Structure formats: structure tokens, C-alpha cells
Amino acid sequence: MQLSERIKNIKPSATMKTLSLAKSLRASGVDVINMGIGEPDFQTPNSIQEAAIESIQNGKASFYTAASGLEPLKVAIKNHYQAAFNLEYEVENIAVTTGAKMALYATFQALLNPGDEVLLPNPYWVSYSEQIKLAGGVPILVPVPDSGKLAVDNFEQHLTAKTKLILLNSPQNPTGEIYHKDDLIKLGNWSVDHDLMIISDEIYGELVYNGNQFTSMGNLGSRIKENTVIINGVSKTYSMTGWRIGIVLGDPQLIKSITAFVSHATGNPATVSQYASVAAFTQGAKAAELMRQEFETRLNLIYPKLIEIPGFDLPVKPHGAFYLFPNIEGALKLTGLSSEAFVSGLLTDAHVAVVDGKAFGVPGHIRLSYALSVDQLEEAMKRIKSFVETNSKRSNIGGKLSNETN
Ligand SMILES: Cc1ncc(COP(=O)(O)O)c(C=O)c1O
Structure with a gap:
């Protein structure tokens, strides 16, 4: 099979891989708690299902x-943006795509030339x-050690003549x-000054907790808004x-280009889903x-239970989405396991699926999704804690034994 260089360069999605491993274990009768998933566990609300059924029945x-x-979907999106975010977008500013994944894919295809660089805060989805690579672009990882704080300096250091987005x-x-509004304003102004467009993936914008505030890049004044493409979708919120x-x-010209692209790639998103x-x-x-x-x-x-697990560190309680991303270097030290062995041991021994932080650009972490029932979450925390404790004992005993034999 002579595969293209383009496709050889692509890594399969680690989150999808975890999902399929967990599913096959479950199919063989193992009671796996899947914290590797990136989707809400609720049924789509009834009124939405009914509208879909009606559109099938009326042809x-x-x-x-x-x-x-x-058009009616674009109008509904326009009205929603006005009501939820106080943002004005016209129908010609809107394209509906086959998932936010295609929204992003089409945007990169429309904006990137070969060799163009995209600054991407690390960790990243x-x-x-x-x-970015599939569009011929080059992802440039910008370390953001404190993931809640964006500093222009971090980006400045990675700016080159090829930086585009x-x-x-x-x-x-x-x-x-x-991200904090003030940091977003500073970065937004910096990007306008350097003629860099911003792609702002706001798919979790309506999943924010405990009184924390999400700021859309569209809300930071017309200068930044005009320089920004917003990505969203129905997957997570509904x-x-x-x-x-x-x-x-985004800009009508970009929307036209994206429309031309998807007209050849996917055609319209499924009509029933619209x-x-x-x-x-x-x-x-x-x-x-x-x-x-x-x-x-x-x-x-789950947060207080997670930070009780020996060697798990997550000083800031997350504000939104449905993930936790603790640093587990302490637990790796305690157990003597590599991160791969830790993640695969959690699945095969403790029957809890999580995703290795490496997949998000930051080794020494794991991502856990809490889109699970309270019972499952409590059980998962017990299992992970006991996995760390059992393996810590083992590695200590191993340490003693090997010292003695030496
Ligand atoms: C940050 C982010 N953007 C986009 C997507 C894609 O969502 P969709 O289901 O609409 O393709 C996901 C899904 O996991 C996501 O986490």
C-alpha cells in the first residue's frame, strides 16, 4: 500500500483509541469505567429528538x-449568539458544518498555505x-505552564515571519x-498588531461552573472580533x-471560502441534524x-476526591468543560511506573480508562472526563486510589528486595 506522505505524518486520535480499547474490554464482560471519553453522557433532550423525527416524517x-x-438554522444561531453572548453575527457570517471538527478543518484549509505556522498553547486538544498538518501548516507549541494564564511574552518568543494564526x-x-478577559484582550490586540488571525474554539463556552465567567473572543471589541474566527457546535452544550x-x-469572505470547500468535501451537514x-x-x-x-x-x-489520590496534583479546580488534567508525576514516582504503564495498568487492572497527557502535549499528566454518573465517578476515584496504593506498596517491596539481594 503506497500511502501518501501527508497521511503518514498523521497520528490517530489518542482519545478515539482509548475509547475503542475501553469498549472492547467492556464487550468482553469487564466492568470498565470510561473516563477517557470526550462526550456528555446524557441522551439528547426530547424536544430536540422530536424536531428531528418531525423533519423525517414530513419529508x-x-x-x-x-x-x-x-437558513432557519443560521437565523437560530444568530439569535442564540445575540441572547447568550450579546454578540451580533449576520447570516453571512455563519457556516454550519459536519461537527466542530469539520469547522476547524475547513477553516485551516481556507486559511493556511504550506509552511504557515500556527501558534498553539500547550497543552492542546x-x-x-x-x-494543521493536513492543511500543510506547522503547529508551533507555545508552552503555557500555568494553563489558566496566557501571556503575550510566551507567544512573542515564537513569532516568526511565517506565523499566520x-x-x-x-x-x-x-x-x-x-482564560481571563484581560489576558485575552492583551493577546487579541497583539495578534491584530502582528496581522495574525485568531481561531477561537469556544465549543465548551456554555459549560462553565461555580460562577466562573467565560469570555468569547467576539466580545472584546470590533478590532479583535474582526480578526477572529469562532468555532462552536451543538455536541457538548446540548x-x-x-x-x-x-x-x-467569521468574515463573510472566509465563510464563502469554507462553503466552497465543504461543498466538495462533505456537502451539507446531515439535514435531519440541522x-x-x-x-x-x-x-x-x-x-x-x-x-x-x-x-x-x-x-x-470529584475534584476533592481526585486531589486526595497520592501523587496527584491539581492546585486549581477547573472552571469549565468536563475534564480534569492532574499532574501525576508524584504517582509515577511512587509506583515506579512509566506513564504508558500507569495508563494501561489503570485500564487492565483497575478497569478505569483515562488518556495519557502525552496525547495533549504534556507528559506526566492524565486526562479524566467526568461525563459519568456520580456512582461511577465515586467508584472510579476509589479504584484509581487503590491502584496507586497497591502499586506503591509493590514498588516499595520491590525496592527493598532488590536492595537486599544487592
Ligand atoms: C476542544 C474541542 N473542539 C472541537 C471538538 C469537536 O467537536 P465536534 O463533536 O463538534 O466535532 C472537540 C471534541 O471533543 C473538542 O474537545
Whole structure:
């Protein structure tokens, strides 16, 4: 098989790999708690499902729509942005895509020339780097040691003549942190000054907890707004990962280019999902709020238990999304395990699936999703704690034995 150089350069998604490993263990009868997932565990709210069924029954779902989405869906998105974020976008600023993944993919295809560099705060979501590479771009990782704080200096150090874009994600996957408004304003102004566009992935923007505030890059004045492309979707807010609807908000010229691109790549996003999404944006607020509250309860329950696990360090309680990204270097030291062995031991011995921080650019961490029931979360924390304790004892005994034999 003569595969292209382009595809040889791409790593399969680590989160998808974890998901399939956990699923196959579960299929063989093992009671796996899957904290590797990146999706809400709720059924899509009824009113959204009903709108989809109606569009099938009245025959509307049978046909293609405009490649960039149905007009009524764009109007619903426009109205939602106005109500939820106090942001004005017109229909010509909006493209609807097959998931936020395609929203990002099409945006990179539309904006990047070969060799263009994209500044990407590290840790980062797994698909960004691969999507940038698929568009011929070069991901440049910008270390952000305190993941809640963006400093212009960090970016300045990586600025070259080839820098084209900055990619931001807040609330973040994998850390669950949100960026502060002041930091975003400074970085936004810096990027305008250097003629760099900002891609702001705001897919977790409505999953924010405990009174913390999310700031959209669209809300920082017209200078920054005009320089920003916002990515969003229905997957996380409305528990609609399977429906595959994403959104790009940006300059009409970019939207036209993205439309041309997707018209050849995917065609329109599934028509039935578009009708479902109209209902999400017009009637889904109450159900979305209940799900948000449930995530908040889970975060507040799991965080204190997680930081009790020996060798787990997470000084700041996350603010949004549904992930925890603790530093586990202490636990690796205690157990004498490598991070690969720790993650695979957690799955095979403790039956808890998590994702190695390496996949997000930061080894020595793991990502745990709390999109699980309270019972499962409590059980998972017990299992992880006992895994660390058991393996710590073993490695201590091993240490003693080897000392004695020496
Ligand atoms: C940060 C981030 N952006 C985008 C996506 C893609 O979402 P979608 O299901 O709409 O493709 C995900 C999904 O995990 C994500 O975590």
C-alpha cells in the first residue's frame, strides 16, 4: 500500500483509541469505567429528538440543503449568539458544518498555505496539530505552564515571519480552565498588531461552573472580533455528539471560502441534524442548563476526591468543560511506573480508562472526563486510589528486595 506522505505524518486520535480499547474490554464482560471519553453522557433532550423525527416524517430530512446549512438554522444561531453572548453575527457570517471538527478543518484549509505556522498553547486538544498538518501548516507549541494564564511574552518568543494564526480554546480541553478577559484582550490586540488571525474554539463556552465567567473572543471589541474566527457546535452544550453539527462564525469572505470547500468535501451537514439543531438553539436552553448543573455537581464531587489520590496534583479546580488534567508525576514516582504503564495498568487492572497527557502535549499528566454518573465517578476515584496504593506498596517491596539481594 503506497500511502501518501501527508497521511503518514498523521497520528490517530489518542482519545478515539482509548475509547475503542475501553469498549472492547467492556464487550468482553469487564466492568470498565470510561473516563477517557470526550462526550456528555446524557441522551439528547426530547424536544430536540422530536424536531428531528418531525423533519423525517414530513419529508424535509430527505434532501440536500445549502452546503453551509439551512437558513432557519443560521437565523437560530444568530439569535442564540445575540441572547447568550450579546454578540451580533449576520447570516453571512455563519457556516454550519459536519461537527466542530469539520469547522476547524475547513477553516485551516481556507486559511493556511504550506509552511504557515500556527501558534498553539500547550497543552492542546489532540486534533489541532493533525488538522494543521493536513492543511500543510506547522503547529508551533507555545508552552503555557500555568494553563489558566496566557501571556503575550510566551507567544512573542515564537513569532516568526511565517506565523499566520493563533489557535485558542477556552474553556480548554484537556485542562477545563478558562482564560481571563484581560489576558485575552492583551493577546487579541497583539495578534491584530502582528496581522495574525485568531481561531477561537469556544465549543465548551456554555459549560462553565461555580460562577466562573467565560469570555468569547467576539466580545472584546470590533478590532479583535474582526480578526477572529469562532468555532462552536451543538455536541457538548446540548449533548449531541452523534448528530455532527458544528459552526464557524467569521468574515463573510472566509465563510464563502469554507462553503466552497465543504461543498466538495462533505456537502451539507446531515439535514435531519440541522433540523434537530434548530430546536436545540430555539428550545434547548432549559435542558442545556440542567445538564450544565449536573456537570457542576459532578466536578464539585470529584475534584476533592481526585486531589486526595497520592501523587496527584491539581492546585486549581477547573472552571469549565468536563475534564480534569492532574499532574501525576508524584504517582509515577511512587509506583515506579512509566506513564504508558500507569495508563494501561489503570485500564487492565483497575478497569478505569483515562488518556495519557502525552496525547495533549504534556507528559506526566492524565486526562479524566467526568461525563459519568456520580456512582461511577465515586467508584472510579476509589479504584484509581487503590491502584496507586497497591502499586506503591509493590514498588516499595520491590525496592527493598532488590536492595537486599544487592
Ligand atoms: C476542544 C474541542 N473542539 C472541537 C471538538 C469537536 O467537536 P465536534 O463533536 O463538534 O466535532 C472537540 C471534541 O471533543 C473538542 O474537545
